[in-house]
Amino acid sequence: MTDNQPNQPSDRDADAAPQDLSPADIQAVIDRILAKEEAAAAKGARRDGSADGRAERGGETRTRRGLGDGKALALSDLQSEHGEYDGEQQDLEERRALRRVAGLSTELEDVTEVEYRQLRLERVVLAGLWTEGTLEDAENSLRELGALAETAGSEVLDGVVQRRMKPDAGTFLGSGKALELRDIVAATGADTVVVDSELSPSQRRGLEDIVKVKVIDRTALILDIFAQHAKSREGKAQVELAQLEYLLPRLRGWGESMSRQAGGRVGAAGGGIGSRGPGETKIELDRRRIRTRMAKLRREIAGMKPARETKRANRKRNEIPSVAIAGYTNAGKSSLLNRLTDAGVLVENALFATLDPTVRRAETPDGLPYTLADTVGFVRSLPTQLVEAFRSTLEEVADADLILHVVDASHPDPEGQIAAVRQVLAEVDARKVPEIIVLNKADAADPFVLERLRQREPRHVVVSARTGAGIAELKEAISDAIPRPSVTLTILVPYSRGDILNRLHTSSSEIRSLEHVEEGTRAEVVVREELAAELAPFVVHD
Secondary structure, three states, X not given: OOOOOOOOOOHHHHHHXXXXXXXXXXXXXXXXXXXXXXXXXXXXXXXXXXXXXXXEEOOEEEEOXXXXXXXXXXXXXXXXXXXXXXOOOHHHHHHHHOOOOOOOOOXXXXXXXXXXXXXXXXXXXXXXXXXXXXXXXXXXXXXXXXXXXXXXXXXXEEEEEEEOOXXXXXXXXXXXXXXXXXXXXXHHOOOEEEEOOOOOHHHHHHHHHHHOOEEEEHHHHHHHHHHHHOOOHHHHHHHHHHHHHHHHHHOOOOHHXXXXXOOXXXXXXXXXXXXXXXXXXXXXXXHHHHHHHHHHHHHHHHHHHHHHHHHHHHHHHOOOOEEEEEEEOOOOHHHHHHXXXXXXXXXXXXXXXXXXXXXXXXXXXXXXXXXXXXXXXXXXXXXXXXXXXXXXXXXXXXXXXXXXXXXXXXXXXXHHHHHHHHHHHHHOOOOOOOEEEEEEOOOOOOHHHHHHHHHHOOOEEEOOOOOOOOHHXXXXXXXXXXXXXXXXXXXXXXXXXXXXXXXXXXXXXXXXXXXXXXXXXEEEEEEOHHHHHHOHHHEOOO
């Protein structure tokens, strides 16, 4: 059952008319004031460079907190990653067995080590621009980039946020800040720079020429995570298509890759007969091969669509309501699915841990069946290539009868998560589907933040998938929101029409009373409009 709480009195109202408040209201006001004081004290401590490890100089902000010192703040810091409803998590053990680890060198001391060698983690430095909003928003975005880098299998050493009105066309950061970034890379021993934006080919090349290490952008990082975690045939095809779309305009030539295609060589000089005029370069051949591969992948993905539509058509024919679980990555969607259905799907404290959609059957407290579909998580600035490649998967959200929008209430910026998810839902034409905001991780969230989100989102439920708190209220909210039979009829079905009675025992109807009389079976039922038209010949008008 959703919580539709009235607006709480403000602090000003509490000072103006204290005699009109109940003791519970007064205590609520006191709790909010204390929470504000604690938040202000924490904010003041963050401004102190010695407490935060952050120093501002010349429009640049160096951020180490939550990046180089332990786990990124975009990830949960709970000690227990799994709950009792998450199952054995064998898939997670298999994934982590193949994960690169720190502290192991790639150099072999003995030739017998070749089969047991593991690559060390990449050492990365993060770089971002603060162009709009507050500094806290820019730092949260950089911490999220750090969490993405850790999920991809790297070690985050440092982070740099630069105050700038717009990116530099040549090096993104500007030549001066790029030189400072080169010094940071040299001092930390990093081998990769990750930029918190999508770089143009010229910006990436210009920045690499200065920092002298590999440079990747946010889009390439997210695509790499998707490539690691894709399991199903369709998921792998979608990720490969997105990667090729990203790679196509960024192909670069190295060494002899710009050489012309030639026939037999005649003499030592020149390419010989057939190569003196304009010819096709190797990079042009690569582009043609990529376009051919992309066309093949699109045909394969389109060929997988009928099977998915057939399953969806079966559910629609049986008139089973569908509920889609959507939300920001690492908000707890898979944990919530396990709690509601005992699905046992993979749960990991990482971004984009699960990509392939999972559909499970569930029932409301009064026995009405419905389906729960877990979908891929969203993130700020989700690459357009991924939205297009996963559009067939995201159709589950657009065709649902209800969306459970899961929000990580313990995240530093939950409102930003909600806005990012709703932007993607609008891109896949799912904004008209009824939505319930599920404020997850309530056991780790700040009570003041929860109260703020309650006031902002009138249709909400506060839960904790880990502890089970609020799950009963969520089930009631789902039961009230999904489509139900609405037409009440009294029918008399002859004993020769057993097929009609069989239809009444499906999710399309609710039987209130059943009586066997001489003429047949008399029943009072509540059915959907489609079934009501079929039962019209058997309706009894008392």
